[in-house]
Structure formats: structure tokens, C-alpha cells
Amino acid sequence: MASHKSKTGIKINATKAEQESSPVDEYVTPGGYELEKILNRGSVAYTHVNEVWPNVYIGDEQTAKDKCNLKRLGITHIxxxxxxxxxxxxxxxGYYGDMDMVYYGVVAEDVTTFNLSQYFFSAARFIEETLSNPQNQLLVHCVMGRSRSATLFLAYLMICENxxxxxxxxxxxxxRRIIPNWGFLKQLRELDMQLLEK
Known part of the structure; x- marks a missing residue:
């Protein structure tokens, strides 16, 4: 798996001298339009909830409010x-008071002007701490499970999984079918560039 470290590439038809003198090809954060193209290319069909990482589900409001289904999935953290x-x-x-559930809430609007990046590191810490115990099962959700929740989980993968x-x-x-709004994509691009500099 690639990481934020520079990626080397070799020209297929280059001579040995060209290969030795050519600079290292480095990963560059793509623009917003390129990210949208990636998001729209070959996505899976939308469903209420999907496991997107071992012990991590992204879901919608219906999933979050269905306590029977949460128990069936073995969700321990939300x-x-x-x-x-x-x-x-x-x-x-309080909604989960009758369940043995660890809850973390983020007050966020799904609008392009909202600064969701203020929660990137705190949410990543919560996810990382949750996954430190292999018995835990996490649901990350918002209303549709496509923009806010997806953005926070993408930030976790970037911050904690390199x-x-x-x-x-x-x-x-x-x-999972995800569609972070344009403003959130911009914030993820900025995070990507910050992490590349480290």
C-alpha cells in the first residue's frame, strides 16, 4: 500500500541514463475535480450501512436509530x-442509555462552508482508540452516511493509516457509496497536503 512518502517511478521506454538522471516522481494531491471523478468512477450501490474497514461501519440515520440492528451488528461505539x-x-x-454503548458526537452541517476539519484529529483519535480493542465495533454515521461521516472516516485513514x-x-x-460535499473535499485535500509535508 502506498503512503504519504514519495513514490518512485521509472519511465518504461527511458534509457538507463535517463532513468538515473530523472527526478523521483512524487505523489501530488489531486484537485477537487479529479477527486470527484475518482468518487464517481465505479462506486457500489447505496445501502443503509456498509462495513468499510475491519470493525468499522458507515451508515445512515436509520441505522443509527435501529437499536436491534445495532445489537445484531455488535456495535459498541458510535x-x-x-x-x-x-x-x-x-x-x-442518552438515546443509547439502555445499551452498553460509547458515544461521540460531532455537531456539523453538511454545507460546503462548514469547517469539518476542526474535528479531523479528535474524530481520528476516537476511531483509533475504539479500534485498539479488537472486540469493539464502530458505527460512523450522519443523516445519509455519505458526506460528513465519510469525510471523518477518510480523515482517519489519512491520519492514522498513512x-x-x-x-x-x-x-x-x-x-460504500460516498459523496463528500465540495467543501469537505477541499478540506481533505488540505489535510493531504499537510500530511505530505511532515
Whole structure:
């Protein structure tokens, strides 16, 4: 698997001298349009919930509110990327009071001007801590499970699993139909560039 370290490439038809003198091909964060093309190419059909990583599910509001299904899936932790009462999923820790559930909520709007990046590292820490115990099962959700929740999980893959934004998108979209809004894609691109500099 590739990482944020530079990727070397060799020209197929190059002479030995050209290969030795050519600079190392480095990964460059793609633009927003390129990321949208990647997102739209060959995605799976939309469903309520999908396992996108070992012990990690991304789902929608219906999944988050269906306690029987959560028990069936063995969910022990929930990251609500759409906490709040207006156009969000108003569950909160109290909603799961009758279950042995660890809850983490993020108050975020699915609009291009919202700064979701302020939660990238705290959400990544929550996911990382959850997955440190192989018995735990995590649901990351928002209203549709396609923009806010997907963006936070993509950020986790980039921060904690050393993936580029392209690798993270390719991984998740092969398992779930995701559509981060344009503003969130821009924030993921900025994160990608920050991580590349380190």
C-alpha cells in the first residue's frame, strides 16, 4: 500500500541514463475535480450501512436509530457526525442509555462552508482508540452516511493509516457509496497536503 512518502517511478521506454538522471516522481494531491471523478468512477450501490474497514461501519440515520440492528451488528461505539436537532440525527448518548454503548458526537452541517476539519484529529483519535480493542465495533454515521461521516472516516485513514486522500477514497468507495460535499473535499485535500509535508 502506498503512503504519504514519495513514490518512485521509472519511465518504461527511458534509457538507463535517463532513468538515473530523472527526478523521483512524487505523489501530488489531486484537485477537487479529479477527486470527484475518482468518487464517481465505479462506486457500489447505496445501502443503509456498509462495513468499510475491519470493525468499522458507515451508515445512515436509520441505522443509527435501529437499536436491534445495532445489537445484531455488535456495535459498541458510535461516532455521530451529525449531532444536533436541526437537519441532523438527534440521538446523543442518552438515546443509547439502555445499551452498553460509547458515544461521540460531532455537531456539523453538511454545507460546503462548514469547517469539518476542526474535528479531523479528535474524530481520528476516537476511531483509533475504539479500534485498539479488537472486540469493539464502530458505527460512523450522519443523516445519509455519505458526506460528513465519510469525510471523518477518510480523515482517519489519512491520519492514522498513512493513506493519501486518493487511497482513502478508493478504499472506502469500493465498499460504500460516498459523496463528500465540495467543501469537505477541499478540506481533505488540505489535510493531504499537510500530511505530505511532515
Amino acid at each position: 461516532l455521530n457526525a451529525a449531532e444536533g436537532t436541526w437537519n441532523n440525527v438527534d440521538t446523543g448518548a 493513506m493519501t486522500v486518493v487511497e482513502a477514497i478508493e478504499h472506502v468507495k469500493s465498499r
